[in-house]
Amino acid sequence: MTSAARTLHPGEPVELVEHAPAVRRALPDPVGRALVAADIVDATPDPYAPGHWSLRAGSKVGAVAVTVPGGEPVTVRVTPKVPIVRLFFLLGYSLVRKGSWRDGEVEVAEHHDLVPALAHAVERQVDRALRQGLLQGYKATEESSLVVRGRLREAEQIRRRFGATLPVEVAYDKFTTDITENRILRTAVERLLRLPGVPRDVRRRLLHQRARLAEVTAIVRGQPIPDWLPTRLNARYHHALHLARAVLDGTSAEHSPGGLRIDGFLFDMNKLFEDFVTVALREAFQTMGQGHTVRRQDPHHLDEAATIRMKPDFVLYGPGSTPCAVVDAKYKAEKRGGYPDADLYQMLAYCTALDLREGHLVYAKGNAPHAAHEVRHAGILIHQHALDLDQEPAGLLTDIEAIALRLVNTPRV
Structure with a gap:
């Protein structure tokens, strides 16, 4: 259900909240289409009310201004749920x-x-x-000069000057702020x-x-x-x-054609959360000093013919470069009843290809607690962890360390 549509006053921004229910706003159609084309928010025209759009923010947060030729800029601002x-x-x-x-x-x-x-x-x-x-430093510079400095660019001198003595084409390192x-x-x-x-x-x-x-x-x-x-x-x-x-x-x-312009800044919370989880886990293992190595966005294949590609967010390797744990970070809206099932199927594929008995999915905390699912006839256990991002950094890093300890103890098939 969307809120009642209302017309924006001149200069008034469209205020949205990350992953919140959709709102209805009166917008010029070129602006609505631009929001869709640029994948900024989900925008759907109202078939019964021309000039009105249903807008819903996903995981991109920030602000953009869409300007139609001859019109005032329309600013769309998406507020993150995380402070x-x-x-x-x-x-x-x-x-x-x-x-x-x-x-x-x-x-x-x-x-x-x-x-x-x-x-x-x-x-x-x-x-x-x-x-x-x-800060100053040396910058490689090529120019035409009336004095010889640095190195003479002979080929360029011949091509551009046809044997003339001056000016000369030179190359040198310039000490500059540029x-x-x-x-x-x-x-x-x-x-x-x-x-x-x-x-x-x-x-x-x-x-x-x-x-x-x-x-x-x-x-x-x-x-x-x-x-x-x-x-x-x-x-x-x-x-x-x-x-x-x-x-x-x-x-x-x-x-875009017609002079429409979009200026703005957007963070993708999916990417930000993934980067944080994988970097923090890497740092946790470096602190442990147990000889493990980690790889982020580690490429693998599901099938023997190496045609089905997969790229887990984080793979932990033990001695002999043997995979010993796999993690995927998932910052996204949960289902009403808990975590999305598709993530479980993806992690099952990772565990199967890497020959692991356990896999770990890490979410931003929402409406579901930690869960663990044992896959029938496979002997594979899939953990779903929830990180509360709205806590002090020390507590958040402690939760990451707890996940890291569990990864170290992941048994193999």
Whole structure:
């Protein structure tokens, strides 16, 4: 059942909650179709009320602004069920190694919406990174010059200058602030300034950070984001770069025929939860120091002909590279009566292919407690664990450690 449809006032956002019941809103049809095409929310036109749409958010949270030529932008905001401060703990733990992102390192508690919290967090981290000035480094540069410096590009000189002496085509390493680290920060700041819902005071501070990075070239949209290597020299940039990369991975701008435009930022809670569970389990086993190795998104095949591919989220290996446990993380809406059955069939296939007697499914806590199912005639036991994300980080990591201990003791067939 959806709520009664109502017309949005100019500038009023469409407010949705992750995995909540659908709502009905009066929207321009191009906006509704754009939301469907971009896979932002589930949107269905009302066949009995033209111009009205049923909207339901899934696991993507954040905000997008859809602009129709000649019309006002329509902002759709999806609020996560997980408190913002907990969401940022999951994000931080997933992005960096254990211990380098402390709870409270990023101040977000004052913000209750994702985009304002993200913009505030990135601005604070960029400010900390730049307090000692912009990082400088060497950048490979090719240019035409009136003086010879570095290496002469002979082939290019012949092709472009036809034997003329000047200018010369040269290549050299330039010591500059226009390096990968600063380019990533500049581009993240630019993207945040275009997002809907950034508070005025945060936007003002972001403009200040953009001015500090004015001599740095932003990455053109559509170009791949360059990789950066953590070193001692760029240590003060690490947190800012991790958050900036999350911004660049989650922001988007799409243009469709007719001039319709979508700008926004979305987190996929499925991916965020999966990353947190697998990284936290990996860290737990490293702490144990029992000689196990782990592989995330580990490719395998179900059949002997290797035609049916499977990729468990997490596989634990013992001595001799023998699989000893398998885990899949499942952040998604549960059935009214408990966990989805399809996940059990998937885990049964994993256990069969890996020759394991037990498998483990890890969910975000909802309406079902821990459960275990013994498969008939197979001797395989499938566990379904529930993690309560709305608890202090120490408690959440303790729950992860308890799952890790159970994995160590998983018997083989």
